[in-house]
Amino acid sequence: MVLTDLHKGETAVVVRLAVEHEALKQRLLHLGVKEGKMVRVKAAMPFGGPVMVEVDGQAIGLRRKEASSIEVK
Amino acid sequence: MSYVALFGNPNTGKTSLFNCLTGSYEYVGNWSGVTVEKKVGVLRQHGVPVVDLPGIYSLQPLSRDEGVATDFLLTEPCSAIVNIVDASQLQRNLHLTVQLLEFGRPLIIALNMVDVAEKRGIKIDAVKLSRHLGVPVVPVIARTGKGAKELERAILSAKDGHHSRMFIDYGVEVERAIRRIAEQLPDDVPGDKRWMALQFLEGNERLAAYLRDHFDLSPLLAIRKETEQALGCQAAKHIYETRDRWISETIAAAAIEFKPKPLTLTEKVDAVVTNRYVGLPIFLALMYIVFMLTFNWLGTPLADQLDTFFSGPLTDWLSRLLDWAGASPFIEALVLDGIVAGVGGVLVFVPQIFILFFFISLLEDSGYMARVAMVMDRLMEAIGLNGKAFIPMIIGFGCNVPGVMAARTIEQPKERLLTMLLLPFMSCSARLPVYALFAGTFFIHEQALVVFSLYVLGIVVALGLAKLFSSTVFKNESSLFVIELPPYRVPQALTLWRSTWEKGKGFVRKAGTFIFGGSVAIWLLTYVGPHGVGVPMDDSLLAAIGGLIAPLLAPLGFGAWQAGAALITGFLAKEVVVSTMNIIYHVREANGLEQMIAAHFTPLSALSFMVFVLLYTPCLATVATIRKETGSWKWTLLSIGIALTVAYMISFLVYQVGMMFHFQ
Ligand SMILES: Nc1nc2c(ncn2[C@@H]2O[C@H](COP(=O)(O)OP(=O)(O)O)[C@@H](O)[C@H]2O)c(=O)[nH]1
Ligand SMILES: [Mg+2]
Numbered sequence: 001m002v003l004t005d006l007h008k009g010e011t012a013v014v015v016r017l018a019v020e021h022e023a024l025k026q027r028l029l030h031l032g033v034k035e036g037k038m039v040r041v042k043a044a045m046p047f048g049g050p051v052m053v054e055v056d057g058q059a060i061g062l063r064r065k066e067a068s069s070i071e072v073k
Numbered sequence: 074m075s076y077v078a079l080f081g082n083p084n085t086g087k088t089s090l091f092n093c094l095t096g097s098y099e100y101v102g103n104w105s106g107v108t109v110e111k112k113v114g115v116l117r118q119h120g121v122p123v124v125d126l127p128g129i130y131s132l133q134p135l136s137r138d139e140g141v142a143t144d145f146l147l148t149e150p151c152s153a154i155v156n157i158v159d160a161s162q163l164q165r166n167l168h169l170t171v172q173l174l175e176f177g178r179p180l181i182i183a184l185n186m187v188d189v190a191e192k193r194g195i196k197i198d199a200v201k202l203s204r205h206l207g208v209p210v211v212p213v214i215a216r217t218g219k220g221a222k223e224l225e226r227a228i229l230s231a232k233d234g235h236h237s238r239m240f241i242d243y244g245v246e247v248e249r250a251i252r253r254i255a256e257q258l259p260d261d262v263p264g265d266k267r268w269m270a271l272q273f274l275e276g277n278e279r280l281a282a283y284l285r286d287h288f289d290l291s292p293l294l295a296i297r298k299e300t301e302q303a304l305g306c307q308a309a310k311h312i313y314e315t316r317d318r319w320i321s322e323t324i325a326a327a328a329i330e331f332k333p334k335p336l337t338l339t340e341k342v343d344a345v346v347t348n349r350y351v352g353l354p355i356f357l358a359l360m361y362i363v364f365m366l367t368f369n370w371l372g373t374p375l376a377d378q379l380d381t382f383f384s385g386p387l388t389d390w391l392s393r394l395l396d397w398a399g400a401s402p403f404i405e406a407l408v409l410d411g412i413v414a415g416v417g418g419v420l421v422f423v424p425q426i427f428i429l430f431f432f433i434s435l436l437e438d439s440g441y442m443a444r445v446a447m448v449m450d451r452l453m454e455a456i457g458l459n460g461k462a463f464i465p466m467i468i469g470f471g472c473n474v475p476g477v478m479a480a481r482t483i484e485q486p487k488e489r490l491l492t493m494l495l496l497p498f499m500s501c502s503a504r505l506p507v508y509a510l511f512a513g514t515f516f517i518h519e520q521a522l523v524v525f526s527l528y529v530l531g532i533v534v535a536l537g538l539a540k541l542f543s544s545t546v547f548k549n550e551s552s553l554f555v556i557e558l559p560p561y562r563v564p565q566a567l568t569l570w571r572s573t574w575e576k577g578k579g580f581v582r583k584a585g586t587f588i589f590g591g592s593v594a595i596w597l598l599t600y601v602g603p604h605g606v607g608v609p610m611d612d613s614l615l616a617a618i619g620g621l622i623a624p625l626l627a628p629l630g631f632g633a634w635q636a637g638a639a640l641i642t643g644f645l646a647k648e649v650v651v652s653t654m655n656i657i658y659h660v661r662e663a664n665g666l667e668q669m670i671a672a673h674f675t676p677l678s679a680l681s682f683m684v685f686v687l688l689y690t691p692c693l694a695t696v697a698t699i700r701k702e703t704g705s706w707k708w709t710l711l712s713i714g715i716a717l718t719v720a721y722m723i724s725f726l727v728y729q730v731g732m733m734f735h736f737q
Binding site: 021027031048049066 | 130131133135161162164165168193309313317333335336339343347348349350352353443446447448450451454460484551553554555556557558
């Protein structure tokens with residue numbers, strides 16, 4: 001399952017960050033999105049816009065494409 | 074000169090703390106990327122220089138503003154580092170702390186946002202944390218200044234002293250690599266050799282570039298490769314995970330209470346403003362309200378009152394004063410027709426400009442800004458930019474100069490460049506007097522609608538050009554977007570006033586300097602002619618200069634020398650367009666200007682003129698900033714060229730199409 005499969009309000013644990021873009025991956029790590037962390041989907045923008053997730057009480061906006069390369073369970 | 078440097082994650086209160094410590098008023102806002110360059114101040118009463126830096130998550134920069142912080146460590150001496158740590162986000166903040174501790178300079182931790190942390194159910198024992206990290210930890214609330222005195226004392230006593238003995242064991246392979254790299258490093262590298270070796274292993278590009286200037290990197294690269302083979306993963310990953318474990322242990326040891334819960338206010342507001350369906354409409358509605366308040370409901374009545382005051386009592390009073398002092402007619406004309414007309418003509422818009430700045434500050438300080446970036450990202454992606462580019466654009470409505478600077482936080486160079494080039498189409502507050510004057514004269518009832526359309530036109534042109542560029546010149550460049558959404562904060566009256574004033578001050582100051590000088594010069598140009606002094610306006614030098622470009626402007630509907638002269642002088646600063654018009658058409662009585670303008674323009678040519686002023690060229694200060702930020706004259710000139718071309722084309726269209734339909 002990937003992050004974008006979650007519905008609004010659902011929580012899951014990150015299993016793998018398969019983000020291609022190295023810089024982006026670093027940024028996500030530093031924001032606390034890493035293996036073993038709980039993430040919650042807070043909102044999704046319309047027309048395939050960004051999703052808003054929360055990790056450790058920190059809300060983050062990221063694009064659908066990147067969110068779909070974050071594997072969760 | 075050796076600095077005390079403030080380091081910390083973005084949006085942790087570094088600048089707030091800097092302002093407390095140094096008594097400055099640097100720009101504070103509730104989103105990441107407010108501070109984009111280093112700012113220097115002095116610790117009150119002690120003469121110690123302090124420097125505020127852009128926020129970073131690690132010492133490996135991803136964007137231009139973050140590079141500033143890393144470069145500072147590599148190239149400038151610092152006597153101490155103050156690391157501002159957000160107590161409500163300890164885990165991620167301490168990653169930077171560890172890297173700074175390894176750097177090996179005296180370090181003091183300012184444990185900030187303890188109020189927010191408490192609301193989130195987190196309480197930290199500063200003494201225990203201090204013991205664990207081996208450095209002083211001072212709890213503060215930068216927003217109110219609580220704890221600043223204690224922090225100052227801690228800085229003064231730690232400065233130039235020892236550094237922490239904190240040590241993280243990264244395991245056999247990495248430790249061996251560190252030793253081998255350190256042996257190869259020359260003795261004069263900045264920071265600890267262990268730090269440098271670790272940063273190199275982590276793949277810090279900035280540092281690698283720095284080292285490459287001094288010696289051959291290939292042996293170091295070989296060491297990194299061997300280590301990664303032995304580890305079976307990237308060294309960066311291994312180092313990150315080791316630190317992360319160490320940090321978890323530290324927090325477990327130092328936390329008194331650690332039951333994180335969400336912030337209710339933020340949850341509630343976000344449920345509405347980032348809602349799938351109403352998020353965007355809410356943003357547009359808010360913009361509309363701000364706009365109406367500025368131009369219609371509140372701003373215009375205030376500006377009118379000020380105008381009546383300037384052209385009535387103030388002028389009378391000044392002219393009596395000048396008579397009493399026995400001033401010559403020349404001086405009297407210079408003061409009343411030049412300075413009062415030119416400077417006063419711009420100052421009457423102070424209320425509107427302050428209202429606009431107030432709302433921009435409110436937007437900045439509340440935390441909504443980052444949400445707007447997210448809500449707009451889908452649209453921005455479609456035109457080849459990202460949502461973060463929307464932040465400089467909003468700032469650009471106040472003034473284009475800080476807007477161009479704010480583009481530094483955009484990670485992709487192409488997106489940043491494009492944002493800077495198109496930013497001048499955002500209608501800044503200096504253009505507002507021009508609209509107010511012309512729309513107030515010709516479109517009394519539709520004033521708000523006309524001005525609103527101009528703002529929208531600016532945005533549409535910028536977005537249209539962005540699409541054009543990103544599908545031609547910048548094709549194939551990837552775009553990325555990730556943004557932190559900070560908790561909302563109820564803005565404080567004092568902060569809000571301060572940041573409104575800091576923005577508005579520039580406008581008032583410009584009126585006192587630039588526009589004052591400009592008005593004197595322009596008036597002199599109307600006073601002197603090629604054939605003598607005290608000539609009728611139409612024979613003046615200004616008429617000759619304006620006349621040069623007037624024929625070019627005729628197809629746009631405003632081919633008189635007056636319009637040409639106003640536009641040329643408007644390159645200095647856009648308000649000067651109004652100053653010049655005031656001086657040229659000056660009649661010493663209330664409403665005189667509007668009547669004169671009504672005689673020289675038609676509603677259609679006024680509309681075309683406003684469109685031209687909106688688009689025609691970035692002002693001098695913006696040009697200088699674009700030059701500095703792009704580092705290239707080519708792009709700067711391109712920005713001016715595009716603006717002139719687009720302005721001409723659109724004004725031409727407006728006027729000619731209007732004529733076709735006999736709209737006068
Ligand atoms: N509640 C609270 N807010 C703070 C505190 N310190 C700073 N802020 C707010 O946090 C935001 C970011 O502050 P700023 O100084 O610009 O942070 P910087 O990005 O690290 O320079 C602003 O809205 C401040 O008003 C604090 O101790 N408590
Ligand atoms: Mg700052």
